Amino acid sequence: MPATPPEKILKELADLWVATSKQEGAEAAQGVLRACSMTLIVIAEDRDDPSAMGETIAALMPEHPARTIVVRLTGDGDRSIGQRVFAQCWTPFGQRRQICCEQIEITCSDASLADVPSVVLPLEVPDLPVILWCRSPRLLDMAEFRPLARMGWRVLVDSGAMPDARTALRHLADEGSRGTLLGDLAWTRLTRWRQILAQIFEDPRNTSSLAGPARITVSDAGVVTTRALYMAAWMAGALDSAGVGATVEVRTRAAQTFAEIACGAFRARLEREDGHLSATVNGLSQCTLLPKPDDYLLLREELGISGRDPVFEKTLASAARFAYATDE
Amino acid sequence: MPGENPFQDPLRFERRIPPCAVVIFGANGDLTKRKLLPALYRLAYDRRLSPGFAIVGTSRTPLTDDQFRAKMKEAVTAFSEDTPLDEDVWRAFGEGLHYVAGDIGDAALFQRIGEKLAHLDETHQTGGNVLFYLSTQPSQYALAAQGIGAAGLQHGAGWRRLIVEKPFGHDLASARELSDRLHDVFAESDVYRIDHYLGKETVQNILAFRFGNGIFEPLWNRRYINHVEITAAESIGVEGRGAYYQEAGALADMIQNHLLQVMATIAMEPSASFQATSVRDERSKLLRSMKPMKPDEIRMHAVAGQYGPARIGDEDVPGFRQEPGVSPGSNTDTYAAVTLFVDNWRWAGVPFYVRTGKRLPKRVTEIAIHFNQAPLAIFDGEMADGTPNLLIVRIQPEEGISLKFLSKRPGAGMKLRPVSMDFNYGSSFGERSPSAYETLLLDALLGDATLYTRQDMVEASWAVVEPIQNAWHADGFEFPNYAAGTWGPAAADAMLARRGHAWRKP
Numbered sequence: 001m002p003a004t005p006p007e008k009i010l011k012e013l014a015d016l017w018v019a020t021s022k023q024e025g026a027e028a029a030q031g032v033l034r035a036c037s038m039t040l041i042v043i044a045e046d047r048d049d050p051s052a053m054g055e056t057i058a059a060l061m062p063e064h065p066a067r068t069i070v071v072r073l074t075g076d077g078d079r080s081i082g083q084r085v086f087a088q089c090w091t092p093f094g095q096r097r098q099i100c101c102e103q104i105e106i107t108c109s110d111a112s113l114a115d116v117p118s119v120v121l122p123l124e125v126p127d128l129p130v131i132l133w134c135r136s137p138r139l140l141d142m143a144e145f146r147p148l149a150r151m152g153w154r155v156l157v158d159s160g161a162m163p164d165a166r167t168a169l170r171h172l173a174d175e176g177s178r179g180t181l182l183g184d185l186a187w188t189r190l191t192r193w194r195q196i197l198a199q200i201f202e203d204p205r206n207t208s209s210l211a212g213p214a215r216i217t218v219s220d221a222g223v224v225t226t227r228a229l230y231m232a233a234w235m236a237g238a239l240d241s242a243g244v245g246a247t248v249e250v251r252t253r254a255a256q257t258f259a260e261i262a263c264g265a266f267r268a269r270l271e272r273e274d275g276h277l278s279a280t281v282n283g284l285s286q287c288t289l290l291p292k293p294d295d296y297l298l299l300r301e302e303l304g305i306s307g308r309d310p311v312f313e314k315t316l317a318s319a320a321r322f323a324y325a326t327d328e
Numbered sequence: 329m330p331g332e333n334p335f336q337d338p339l340r341f342e343r344r345i346p347p348c349a350v351v352i353f354g355a356n357g358d359l360t361k362r363k364l365l366p367a368l369y370r371l372a373y374d375r376r377l378s379p380g381f382a383i384v385g386t387s388r389t390p391l392t393d394d395q396f397r398a399k400m401k402e403a404v405t406a407f408s409e410d411t412p413l414d415e416d417v418w419r420a421f422g423e424g425l426h427y428v429a430g431d432i433g434d435a436a437l438f439q440r441i442g443e444k445l446a447h448l449d450e451t452h453q454t455g456g457n458v459l460f461y462l463s464t465q466p467s468q469y470a471l472a473a474q475g476i477g478a479a480g481l482q483h484g485a486g487w488r489r490l491i492v493e494k495p496f497g498h499d500l501a502s503a504r505e506l507s508d509r510l511h512d513v514f515a516e517s518d519v520y521r522i523d524h525y526l527g528k529e530t531v532q533n534i535l536a537f538r539f540g541n542g543i544f545e546p547l548w549n550r551r552y553i554n555h556v557e558i559t560a561a562e563s564i565g566v567e568g569r570g571a572y573y574q575e576a577g578a579l580a581d582m583i584q585n586h587l588l589q590v591m592a593t594i595a596m597e598p599s600a601s602f603q604a605t606s607v608r609d610e611r612s613k614l615l616r617s618m619k620p621m622k623p624d625e626i627r628m629h630a631v632a633g634q635y636g637p638a639r640i641g642d643e644d645v646p647g648f649r650q651e652p653g654v655s656p657g658s659n660t661d662t663y664a665a666v667t668l669f670v671d672n673w674r675w676a677g678v679p680f681y682v683r684t685g686k687r688l689p690k691r692v693t694e695i696a697i698h699f700n701q702a703p704l705a706i707f708d709g710e711m712a713d714g715t716p717n718l719l720i721v722r723i724q725p726e727e728g729i730s731l732k733f734l735s736k737r738p739g740a741g742m743k744l745r746p747v748s749m750d751f752n753y754g755s756s757f758g759e760r761s762p763s764a765y766e767t768l769l770l771d772a773l774l775g776d777a778t779l780y781t782r783q784d785m786v787e788a789s790w791a792v793v794e795p796i797q798n799a800w801h802a803d804g805f806e807f808p809n810y811a812a813g814t815w816g817p818a819a820a821d822a823m824l825a826r827r828g829h830a831w832r833k834p
Contacts, residue, residue, distance in 0.1 A: 035752075191340055198335035202346060202378065203453075207333060235335075242334035286379060289416075301340065311337045 347380025355385025456485025
């Protein structure tokens with residue numbers, strides 16, 4: 001029997017709602033409105049800045065109201081689980097009634113990780129999507145990851161935070177092939193880049209320029225990164241779907257971060273320059289802001305997807321193949 | 329390589345407008361300032377516009393491009409309800425604003441517009457794509473289309489489309505006449521008749537609610553639904569539009585277009601797909617299934633009203649005849665209520681009560697679907713005869729859906745009381761909803777006509793409304809017949825009472 005019975009948490013939640021309604025009801029006859037469109041499970045290390053994470057979750061709630069269950073990993077320690085419940089409330093502009101979402105915080109040691117699903121599963125809101133956001137990179141290598149991942153309809157990770165890109169992609173592709181619906185924030189960070197590249201090919205003159213074999217070059221400042229492999233795999237996949245074969249080069253430890261397609265005389269290049277993204281097509285450049293996406297923006301995009309993400313799934317599979325192929 | 333963009337990711341990328349120019353006739357008017365420019369600016373703010381996007385404003389007032397830009401910046405600042413004016417976004421957007429002055433009756437204006445479009449095609453690479461927006465007096469629609477045609481602007485390297493604002497004629501004959509004049513220049517598939525009600529998120533949500541869920545559609549017929557109420561109430565009067573409103577009236581201004589479209593959305597058969605043609609075919613079929621009334625039926629099934637002066641709170645409110653620009657003997661309907669029937673297997677015998685009015689107690693638009701009572705009352709007490717279930721779709725304000733049903737009161741005994749199960753759009757989806765004009769402009773620029781009205785729909789609506797309009801014109805009224813701030817004339821209550829029904833007080 002787990003140390004913290006879920007019934008106790010559910011009772012605390014019910015009491016919380018009664019107390020919140022009474023408190024708000026006294027202040028404004030409008031009372032509170034309970035909103036929930038999903039269960040969001042966040043697994044994070046205890047050292048993970050709680051206030052920053054709390055701000056991210058609070059910012060997400062108006063757009064993705066959820067019962068949020070934060071599981072904090074304390075590392076070593078006894079086989080024990082602690083918990084507390086509270087509500088996140090806000091008043092929409094121009095309205096009197098407060099909207100509130102539930103938040104449950106569970107702390108557990110590595111030793112009690114295996115007990116977490118038995119506590120969390122009864123707390124999931126029935127019939128609504130369950131998204132699991134795994135912020136702990138080390139968890140992916142642990143045996144407990146799979147039972148935890150099974151709690152979610154969709155599992156979000158950040159391969160950019162993992163020490164080795166190739167290993168990360170293999171793990172993710174393996175997990176994906178077992179039927180887990182995955183999202184990767186390293187992929188989400190590429191959305192703006194991909195969108196700008198797609199915009200270049202909204203012009204039929206540019207699409208018709210892709211007539212022969214193409215060459216894709218992706219260059220990144222660090223060692224091999226999952227984002228570079230994703231970008232290269234996505235570009236190659238898109239060209240392949242249009243019947244254009246391409247050779248791919250992924251450069252690492254480069255001075256510049258860019259992605260380029262060359263095909264005969266046609267050349268399209270995206271390059272990051274001081275908070276901007278420049279798109280150059282056949283020598284003509286256009287610049288757009290490229291703000292660094294924070295967790296809120298990344299999660300906001302990912303929580304909008306509760307089912308399959310075919311483009312990512314295809315790209316992950318082919319990026320993992322790249323990772324094998326480029327293994328040293 | 330096929331024409332499709334292989335880099336698209338529809339799950340994550342927003343729909344974007346291709347390079348194009350929008351020509352707005354009546355660019356100095358209220359609609360442009362209050363609705364069109366704020367909507368287009370918001371699309372720019374959301375990065376939906378391509379760098380090659382340009383606007384050509386035209387009206388009689390002589391203005392330079394810079395003066396037009398300054399005016400539009402002022403309008404966007406004043407009328408963008410929830411979008412801040414971002415100087416960087418405005419700079420890029422404002423550079424695409426151009427102006428051509430002239431009279432719609434003057435062929436030279438269209439030559440100058442043609443030259444401007446050719447210039448923009450070179451500088452902005454608009455690909456020859458042009459959307460013409462008629463935001464003028466309705467009497468100028470045909471003239472503008474004629475001018476476009478005479479200058480050959482309806483043809484070009486890219487697509488050419490035309491948006492027309494309501495009213496689409498003032499009766500069936502004039503609606504047909506207008507369509508004929510537009511068709512002299514544009515094919516029907518390139519004519520987008522805008523009904524901003526259809527662009528509202530909650531009206532679109534009716535389709536999602538009905539056809540995205542399996543549980544409601546089996547109940548959506550005469551076996552389970554007793555009657556339907558559609559209400560569009562306004563608390564304000566004519567607000568300076570007295571002269572215009574006097575010519576139109578509530579029946580033509582609201583029911584002929586907005587509310588019949590809403591009714592068609594609520595009552596139409598499921599479409600085979602969510603393609604524009606399929607959805608519009610079903611709406612059109614529904615409208616054509618509505619039986620036009622005979623004169624004796626009109627007296628039973630249609631009620632006109634006009635508000636008189638009253639004191640609301642601590643404010644004296646004028647009657648319609650006392651409003652500026654309104655004739656003291658005006659017989660215009662500021663309230664209209666009609667009972668409509670749909671002659672098909674799904675709805676035969678189910679009354680659809682549609683009402684709209686000005687100076688009613690509150691601003692509310694909603695659809696109330698009254699289900700039949702439980703066939704047998706087995707409980708004692710005040711609710712013994714069973715309060716029928718009620719499904720309410722609120723279109724504005726506080727958009728949402730509520731289901732009213734009976735529940736046991738806590739405690740001993742079986743005492744029932746009605747409770748409401750609410751879905752509130754604003755709390756489940758905290759993100760901003762686009763304005764109706766943003767949605768509709770985006771659709772037109774992408775060539776999606778699903779939410780636009782087609783000629784056959786306009787004609788079917790007029791076929792229903794025109795006999796009522798004619799009878800009312802012939803009969804005359806003893807107006808005013810309701811006080812400002814009340815729920816309309818007593819005759820409207822009597823119309824429902826004859827079937828044992830009563831209007832909801834939303």
